[in-house]
Amino acid sequence: MDRIPITKRGYETLKKELEHLKKVERPGNIKAIEEARAHGDLSENAEFAAAKDRQAYLECRIGELSYKIGNADVIDPDSLPKDRAVFGCTVVLENIDTGDTIEYQLVGPDESDIGKGRISVSSPLGMAIIGKKSGEEIVLQAPGGKRFYELVEIL
Structure with missing residues (x-):
């Protein structure tokens, strides 16, 4: 179970x-x-x-x-470390190719809502973010090719 x-x-x-x-x-x-x-x-x-x-x-x-x-x-996100991306935290990502920034909260599969800025930790992007620290690069294999992000901030 x-x-x-x-x-x-x-x-x-x-x-x-x-x-x-x-x-x-x-x-x-x-x-x-x-x-x-x-x-x-x-x-x-x-x-x-x-x-x-x-x-x-x-x-x-x-x-x-x-x-x-x-x-x-x-899981109470406030009780988790803020030095790396973990479940419940909010992260700011910068698309390295475009310079655009976006903010996401990492949540469980039943809470994800991309329109509200909540992505599942089990999604491809969520799995790529988990464990990363501020300043680290995130590589996401998307259908259209690889996308490169930088984890700008963990809130």
């Missing part, structure tokens, strides 16, 4: 989603099934089929979230 690295914020987000699914979505879907069943012939009842499909999705998602929460390894 693998532990899943996650920040406290990500852990709380998963817990809230699980609670919402169990307390709001699941009971609402049960009512939808009951109402659809009351309409009669289930073999040609599209509402019933849709509600049963929704039920399958909800149960699958509840199981998935329960597994992730049960195997979560909540």
